[in-house]
Amino acid sequence: MIKPDKPTTHAERERFQKFIKKMGLRLTRERMDLLDGIKKQTGHFSVDELVQRLKERRYRVSRDTVYRNLSLLMEAGVLQTSYKSGRDTLYEVKSGRPHHDHLFCRHCGRVVEFVDKRIEKAQQAIARKKGFKIESHSHQLVGVCQKCQKTNRQFMNR
Amino acid sequence: MIKPDKPTTHAERERFQKFIKKMGLRLTRERMDLLDGIKKQTGHFSVDELVQRLKERRYRVSRDTVYRNLSLLMEAGVLQTSYKSGRDTLYEVKSGRPHHDHLFCRHCGRVVEFVDKRIEKAQQAIARKKGFKIESHSHQLVGVCQKCQKTNRQFMNR
DNA sequence: CTTCATGCAAAAGATTTGCAAGTTC
DNA sequence: GAACTTGCAAATCTTTTGCATGAAG
Numbered sequence: 267m268i269k270p271d272k273p274t275t276h277a278e279r280e281r282f283q284k285f286i287k288k289m290g291l292r293l294t295r296e297r298m299d300l301l302d303g304i305k306k307q308t309g310h311f312s313v314d315e316l317v318q319r320l321k322e323r324r325y326r327v328s329r330d331t332v333y334r335n336l337s338l339l340m341e342a343g344v345l346q347t348s349y350k351s352g353r354d355t356l357y358e359v360k361s362g363r364p365h366h367d368h369l370f371c372r373h374c375g376r377v378v379e380f381v382d383k384r385i386e387k388a389q390q391a392i393a394r395k396k397g398f399k400i401e402s403h404s405h406q407l408v409g410v411c412q413k414c415q416k417t418n419r420q421f422m423n424r
Numbered sequence: 425m426i427k428p429d430k431p432t433t434h435a436e437r438e439r440f441q442k443f444i445k446k447m448g449l450r451l452t453r454e455r456m457d458l459l460d461g462i463k464k465q466t467g468h469f470s471v472d473e474l475v476q477r478l479k480e481r482r483y484r485v486s487r488d489t490v491y492r493n494l495s496l497l498m499e500a501g502v503l504q505t506s507y508k509s510g511r512d513t514l515y516e517v518k519s520g521r522p523h524h525d526h527l528f529c530r531h532c533g534r535v536v537e538f539v540d541k542r543i544e545k546a547q548q549a550i551a552r553k554k555g556f557k558i559e560s561h562s563h564q565l566v567g568v569c570q571k572c573q574k575t576n577r578q579f580m581n582r
Numbered sequence: 583c584t585t586c587a588t589g590c591a592a593a594a595g596a597t598t599t600g601c602a603a604g605t606t607c
Numbered sequence: 608g609a610a611c612t613t614g615c616a617a618a619t620c621t622t623t624t625g626c627a628t629g630a631a632g
Binding site for chain 4: 292293294295312313314329330333334353354355
Binding site: 347350369371372378380382384385388389392393396397398399400401402403404405406407408409410411412415 | 505508527529530536538540542543546547550551554555556557558559560561562563564565566567568569570573
């Protein structure tokens with residue numbers, strides 16, 4: 267289920283560097299490490315998980331630097347918010363693959379991805395009507411999955 | 425712009441009490457105060473704001489109790505998550521009024537609500553297909569509003 | 583050599599938990 | 608009376624910030 271490494275291409279690097287320059291920011295080893303390291307990620311991850319994964323792959327970037335560069339990475343189109351899960355926000359690599367939204371089982375925590383053209387289109391229409399320029403979106407349906415519906419459902423107050 | 429108080433009806437109280445019983449939980453003054461106090465709220469609010477508002481209206485419920493009863497209130501259909509804003513989660517009274525989703529300007533923080541029948545329908549279809557029983561959803565479009573697009577847009581790293 | 587970025591440690595802010603005392607059933 | 612709730616204070620966990628040092632332009 268793990269996809270092979272998809273290392274940063276030359277073009278991607280260049281685009282990121284140009285973006286940094288355009289923003290009047292500085293080109294640092296850490297920022298390039300972030301780009302390279304993140305590009306190799308798959309699936310959803312929290313900042314903490316990302317730092318762990320980067321550490322395993324010998325990219326040396328502190329958690330603080332990740333936090334401080336989050337919005338840069340998102341503006342540059344490298345990362346995007348996936349969804350918010352309990353305490354922390356999950357991110358994912360922004361790739362060419364179509365947006366996917368999430369069905370979340372609040373019982374077992376299972377996450378199912380979905381894509382729906384009608385929804386994507388409707389979103390565009392709404393943004394246009396309201397004058398917004400959309401940069402990202404998050405769309406989650408929260409409920410109970412089939413398996414958990416069958417299981418005896420018990421309410422937990424704490 | 426402030427709507428008149430919409431006090432808890434007898435039927436609502438009874439339904440909530442039955443729900444508590446069904447869950448094998450206890451009927452406490454605090455829980456009833458929460459129901460009554462929350463029913464008078466309008467708009468979006470964080471737990472902190474809710475506690476403030478309850479305090480102003482002389483409902484005596486501690487913040488801890490609000491937190492501990494959040495999921496009860498949501499399962500009982502009294503409250504629902506509105507959207508996550510920066511650090512905290514915003515809630516709103518679950519009423520008969522149609523779901524509304526949000527356009528969020530990441531520049532000025534402005535929130536615009538929208539409702540779209542096509543989206544609502546598509547969601548239902550997806551849930552059905554995946555076997556989920558949907559209890560709530562959150563749908564946010566993040567971008568830049570018209571006003572902020574005109575303003576000189578500056579990227580902030582910190 | 584000036585300004586920005588990093589890492590560390592400490593702070594901040596939201597939510598959760600341990601515990602003793604008070605309530606509900 | 609046993610089990611559940613509450614409020615308080617302390618703990619947790621994520622994210623942010625202050626500061627001194629180091630790197631980029």
